[in-house]
Amino acid sequence: MNKVILRAKSIHKKYKMGVAEIHVLKGIDLSLRHGETLAIVGPSGVGKSTLLHILGALDRPTSGEVTINSTAVFDLDDVDLAKFRNQTVGFVFQFHYLLPEFTALENVAMPGLIGGNAHRDEIFKKAERLLEEVDLAERLEHKPNELSGGEQQRVAVARALMNSPMILLADEPSGNLDLEASRALHDLLFNLNRRKKQTIVIITHNHELAQMADRIIELFDGRVKQEISQNRKD
Template sequence: MSSHIKSGQVILAAKDVYRSFDDGRNQVEVLKGINLEVHQGEFVAVIGASGSGKSTLLHVLGGLDRPSKGEVLLNGQRFDHLDETTRGNLRNQHLGFVYQFHHLLPEFSALENVCMPLMLRKGTEFKQVKQKAEKLLDQVGLSHRLTHKPGELSGGERQRVALARALVTEPELVLADEPTGNLDRHTAEGIFDLLTELRKEHNMAMLVVTHDESLAKSADRILQMRDGRWFEN
């Protein structure tokens, strides 16, 4: 675990988090007492082999799943025990998500996909949302692809649309799960550089789960997970 002097408020925290699943015969413990703080503007990379618990951790931290034990706090307030609707609203307000697979809706254009998270908010005007989405798509180099649907885009272009969608709500923290895992090395490096650049520009924190140590080297902190726990060299 690399050392790093942290500053700024704590955006997201895990306190003694466990997560187990019932496989029909036994309780399988995937997370085993995880503690973590992610501070404002900080870039944290979580590395580890497949099956070490990285994706499960991200789902629990992002409120997509609940811990079996322990607490998750968002901006100092407990988050994990809230009902699904409340957690969903808080995710939409404070967090952005980027996955290994882009999860774009195939029947909608790039512009419509990016607009969608903001359109879920009450009282939003489509004109303002559209302007913000267009600006972000321009920032990720896709101003010429606004009307194209995901099936008409390359893998790298789809992931750039997914990046713009994650940022359109101006989140305090982006959670990224293997965001370059499906891409070739050249495209992956481009996406990672873009993500880092946008993080600095928007002054947001970033927690990236990856198995690619070379891509994680630009992080403020690198945490290594092994068998559901932090592993210190």
């Protein structure tokens, strides 16, 4: 059985709204194993994206802890947390957030350039290789506005993989795509899981996508309503 690489324990998140306090997450516990795919589902407003942001260290919980590969994530100060996040977690969102003035190749290379852990030539070679892996070898020099919606999201996936993250977090990655582009993106994500043993957590309303995952966690009213393990056939 693969090693547990992420463990979240008793995650609570509260927000102040004027004098009111909104309790979004109410004691979430979950674990994630290396090479696993996990889909988090549930109605809008139940805290799915909030949970993903906490798992990816984009936001701190009000209380509770997240451990990734033996590191107590929220014991880190903000500077060390940002460094850890950049090296450990990759993100794909519903909107691609590509920089419009840069090419696909430059966008994919950006996390590596920011991290500064390799020579510039090596970073761009890896970026080119990643774009080839997502079937965009002919789009290296295209800017985002010259790409289709599906191609933009594939560039975003390649960018998320630039620093070889331990965990890939995807928040409604196909939410803005048509059916054909959505299925192509889903196939891409799960091919990454099969070929590279890439650990993936996906927030989705898409039933077809959720059914492709090893496990499904359903949230309701800030809590885990049910957890389903699936016998996925590759």
